Amino acid sequence: MNLDFSPEDIAFRDEVRAFIAENYPAQLRDKGSDREDLSKDDFLSWHKVLAKKGWVAPSWPKEWGGCGWTSTQKYLFGEEMARADAIPILPFGVAMVAPVIYTFGTQEQKDRYLPKIYNGEEWWCQGYSEPGAGSDLASLKTKAERITGDDGKEYYIVNGQKTWTTLAQHADWGFFLVRTNPEAKIQEGISFLLIDMKTPGITVRPIITIDGGHEVNEVWLENVKVPVENRVFEENKGWTCAKFLLAHERSGIAGVARSKRGVERVREMASVEFGDDGDNLLKDADFKRKVAELEIDLTALEYTELRVLASESAGKGPGPESSLLKIKGTEIQQRLTELALEAAGHYASPYFRGFPGDGDNAHPIGPDSAHRTAPNYFNTRKTSIYGGSNEIQRNIIAKMVLGL
Amino acid sequence: MDFNFSEEQSMLRDTVASFLQDKYDFDKRQKLIKSESGWSPAIWEAFANELGILGAPFSEELGGLGGGAIENMIVMEEFGKALVVEPYLGTVVIGGGFLKHSGYAGAAELIGGIIEGKVTIAFGYAEPQARYNWADVKTTAKKEGDAFVLNGHKAVVIGAPWASHLIVTARTSGGQRDEDGISVFIVEKGAKGIVTRDYPTVDGQRASEVYLENVTVPASALIGEEGKGLPLVNKVLDEAAAAACAEAVGAMRKMHEQTLDYARQRKQFGTAIANFQVLQHRMVDMFMNVEQSVSMTYMATLKLDESDAERAKAVSAAKVQIGKACKFVGQNAIQIHGGMGMTEELAVGHYFKRATMIEGLYGSVDHHLRRYETLSFGKAA
Numbered sequence: 001m002n003l004d005f006s007p008e009d010i011a012f013r014d015e016v017r018a019f020i021a022e023n024y025p026a027q028l029r030d031k032g033s034d035r036e037d038l039s040k041d042d043f044l045s046w047h048k049v050l051a052k053k054g055w056v057a058p059s060w061p062k063e064w065g066g067c068g069w070t071s072t073q074k075y076l077f078g079e080e081m082a083r084a085d086a087i088p089i090l091p092f093g094v095a096m097v098a099p100v101i102y103t104f105g106t107q108e109q110k111d112r113y114l115p116k117i118y119n120g121e122e123w124w125c126q127g128y129s130e131p132g133a134g135s136d137l138a139s140l141k142t143k144a145e146r147i148t149g150d151d152g153k154e155y156y157i158v159n160g161q162k163t164w165t166t167l168a169q170h171a172d173w174g175f176f177l178v179r180t181n182p183e184a185k186i187q188e189g190i191s192f193l194l195i196d197m198k199t200p201g202i203t204v205r206p207i208i209t210i211d212g213g214h215e216v217n218e219v220w221l222e223n224v225k226v227p228v229e230n231r232v233f234e235e236n237k238g239w240t241c242a243k244f245l246l247a248h249e250r251s252g253i254a255g256v257a258r259s260k261r262g263v264e265r266v267r268e269m270a271s272v273e274f275g276d277d278g279d280n281l282l283k284d285a286d287f288k289r290k291v292a293e294l295e296i297d298l299t300a301l302e303y304t305e306l307r308v309l310a311s312e313s314a315g316k317g318p319g320p321e322s323s324l325l326k327i328k329g330t331e332i333q334q335r336l337t338e339l340a341l342e343a344a345g346h347y348a349s350p351y352f353r354g355f356p357g358d359g360d361n362a363h364p365i366g367p368d369s370a371h372r373t374a375p376n377y378f379n380t381r382k383t384s385i386y387g388g389s390n391e392i393q394r395n396i397i398a399k400m401v402l403g404l
Numbered sequence: 405m406d407f408n409f410s411e412e413q414s415m416l417r418d419t420v421a422s423f424l425q426d427k428y429d430f431d432k433r434q435k436l437i438k439s440e441s442g443w444s445p446a447i448w449e450a451f452a453n454e455l456g457i458l459g460a461p462f463s464e465e466l467g468g469l470g471g472g473a474i475e476n477m478i479v480m481e482e483f484g485k486a487l488v489v490e491p492y493l494g495t496v497v498i499g500g501g502f503l504k505h506s507g508y509a510g511a512a513e514l515i516g517g518i519i520e521g522k523v524t525i526a527f528g529y530a531e532p533q534a535r536y537n538w539a540d541v542k543t544t545a546k547k548e549g550d551a552f553v554l555n556g557h558k559a560v561v562i563g564a565p566w567a568s569h570l571i572v573t574a575r576t577s578g579g580q581r582d583e584d585g586i587s588v589f590i591v592e593k594g595a596k597g598i599v600t601r602d603y604p605t606v607d608g609q610r611a612s613e614v615y616l617e618n619v620t621v622p623a624s625a626l627i628g629e630e631g632k633g634l635p636l637v638n639k640v641l642d643e644a645a646a647a648a649c650a651e652a653v654g655a656m657r658k659m660h661e662q663t664l665d666y667a668r669q670r671k672q673f674g675t676a677i678a679n680f681q682v683l684q685h686r687m688v689d690m691f692m693n694v695e696q697s698v699s700m701t702y703m704a705t706l707k708l709d710e711s712d713a714e715r716a717k718a719v720s721a722a723k724v725q726i727g728k729a730c731k732f733v734g735q736n737a738i739q740i741h742g743g744m745g746m747t748e749e750l751a752v753g754h755y756f757k758r759a760t761m762i763e764g765l766y767g768s769v770d771h772h773l774r775r776y777e778t779l780s781f782g783k784a785a
């Protein structure tokens with residue numbers, strides 16, 4: 001056992017660091033630290049730079065653009081991205097639907113979708129949740145009935161409502177779970193469909209969250225006609241794809257590298273904020289202790305993740321351990337926002353978004369580091385809810401790991 | 405010992421509650437906070453004339469209802485339940501507190517104005533560098549003949565955009581963090597040299613950065629004794645903190661109630677989520693947090709007239725309990741609502757935001773823990 005990086009690893013890290021420093025789009029420099037709302041172009045501009053370099057989807061099979069990196073290299077890459085406050089690559093295309101397509105899809109599907117996901121030409125959203133099917137995803141009701149069209153081809157006619165669909169307002173395509181057999185046992189009548197978001201019958205309506213942002217949407221599907229060849233894997237076997245994808249979703253969700261950068265940011269912030277005694281907050285014993293505790297918890301998570309990565313690279317896929325990473329990772333992300341809110345003191349309170357007089361030239365009140373702390377804190381409550389809530393993750397560990 | 409409310413106090417609660425139910429439901433409140441001015445002068449006027457509650461803690465000679473801190477607690481708890489943004493805390497509790505306790509010559513007249521709804525007050529005590537140290541005052545007041553000239557910057561003055569008057573702390577002598585040398589002044593907000601930058605706050609209130617640029621006030625603007633303002637500020641802010649605890653209790657009760665309702669209705673896996681034991685225990689813990697907060701709010705409110713040290717210790721203890729409870733109850737209310745808890749549309753998120761701001765109002769949990777420790781164990785060596 002050892003914790004050392006080889007000289008090759010260090011050379012790799014330096015290469016990544018230099019590439020990011022030279023190529024990260026200048027207009028994004030101050031945005032990645034989630035202090036600003038990101039536009040579609042913001043996300044895509046960095047995606048395209050990485051795609052050109054061949055680094056947008058390190059985990060994919062090599063033939064589709066994967067890097068064949070060792071788990072250490074992937075880890076170092078993630079570290080460097082976070083270290084530079086680089087905007088993360090959106091997961092819906094690259095990390096979620098693409099693995100389903102290259103694992104379960106037909107050759108035509110791989111040829112049709114993977115390159116466009118890779119290049120950032122097509123933006124994806126995830127149509128899983130419904131108003132009545134959240135944690136109990138398998139109870140979804142959106143139905144897809146098979147018909148033969150006037151053109152003699154086969155289609156699904158899809159009707160139903162999805163909700164919480166992240167960034168659907170920008171999406172070109174969505175991957176949807178739909179019920180193709182209402183008679184079967186609930187997990188067995190589900191299919192996995194790829195739907196062009198411009199198909200007639202699709203309506204996307206914004207949901208505004210408590211931080212005032214527009215990130216999630218309701219998606220209504222009314223007689224949406226989807227060619228049968230847009231189904232991935234067998235009819236009524238979509239649950240297999242769904243479960244596979246969820247395990248992938250969870251393994252990326254711990255966000256250790258970003259949280260490490262987050263701790264640094266809290267430290268930076270505390271070094272400019274004042275404590276009660278006029279000295280900076282970083283000299284405040286109580287605040288320091290909380291940051292130290294968080295750092296230690298994060299270290300425990302980091303080494304746990306490294307152990308999981310090591311066993312994955314020995315050939316095991318992401319298993320129920322990913323639930324541990326999800327729970328701990330999101331709790332740490334939430335605590336980071338609590339500390340930032342505390343550090344901001346009185347200046348956590350001013351708010352600028354969607355209020356009268358909130359014009360272009362309304363510059364924020366108080367120190368820059370404070371002005372998004374409250375919205376970030378409120379928004380980050382989502383992390384213990386989405387991607388399978390933390391209660392559900394604990395249920396999974398109880399059942400799958402502990403056998404209870 | 406008696407924890408019962410008098411008949412008048414129960415009536416006060418019922419009057420406020422039924423008025424708010426009628427005139428201040430969640431949708432109306434949302435429209436209000438998004439309006440240009442962000443508050444309702446008409447509601448304020450009704451508080452004054454229809455309900456008479458702006459006189460709740462003032463003596464009958466002054467035209468009030470003859471109550472005190474308990475009446476403030478009752479009003480603020482109901483305000484917490486309805487998420488009222490109108491400035492009772494700043495005007496009646498804080499403004500009224502300064503006027504009552506200071507022996508200020510103009511007090512009777514100004515209190516009369518408060519009771520009638522004509523005088524609204526915002527208190528500027530914090531400064532950008534001061535965090536929760538009320539003695540950290542850079543704003544200066546220089547004596548010039550019979551007048552004082554004020555200069556400085558007061559941070560995040562809640563309710564200032566709506567105020568007719570500002571009360572501010574300023575240094576008449578001493579160094580930046582000296583406990584001596586702080587004086588309290590009342591100024592009309594329209595006074596020459598007061599510049600404000602107004603903005604909304606995350607919990608639906610309005611606040612200002614207040615810049616005092618050579619604001620000249622007569623000696624009669626001084627509240628209390630020159631240079632001896634800090635003990636008065638501490639007393640008034642303790643009263644304000646106790647009232648804010650009551651408001652938080654109101655908000656927490658609503659979050660708990662809404663969470664129970666939601667958990668009973670929301671079905672997943674073929675059953676109401678209220679049937680999952682892990683959520684049951686969480687809701688029980690929320691309940692215990694609310695009840696302990698009620699107890700501490702009563703305790704602190706009942707001790708507001710004790711010695712400075714007793715009062716401070718009681719309020720800090722309450723503020724610690726309430727701060728922790730706001731976090732626990734708020735976070736779990738959102739969590740148990742799942743995705744719905746994250747939406748702007750549901751009231752629960754707005755209670756969470758207000759409760760979160762109360763956590764840091766008049767001092768964070770850490771600040772009050774430290775103050776309690778100092779009062780209880782003496783200053784660290």
Ligand SMILES: Cc1cc2nc3c(=O)[nH]c(=O)nc-3n(C[C@H](O)[C@H](O)[C@H](O)COP(=O)(O)OP(=O)(O)OC[C@H]3O[C@@H](n4cnc5c(N)ncnc54)[C@H](O)[C@@H]3O)c2cc1C
Nearest residue numbers: 126128129134135164166382386389391680739740742743
């Ligand atoms: C910001 C955000 C973005 C999202 N993005 C997407 C997206 O892009 N695509 C998509 O399809 N979905 C998305 N989701 C939906 C997300 O996956 C669901 O919110 C999540 O699955 C929880 O479902 P729910 O909100 O219906 O809560 P519910 O399932 O109603 O749960 C409510 C509460 O009950 C608890 N609970 C439920 N069942 C149990 C149980 N058996 N034992 C113990 N506790 C239980 C939950 O943990 C939670 O605390 C997003 C959600 C959010 C908040």
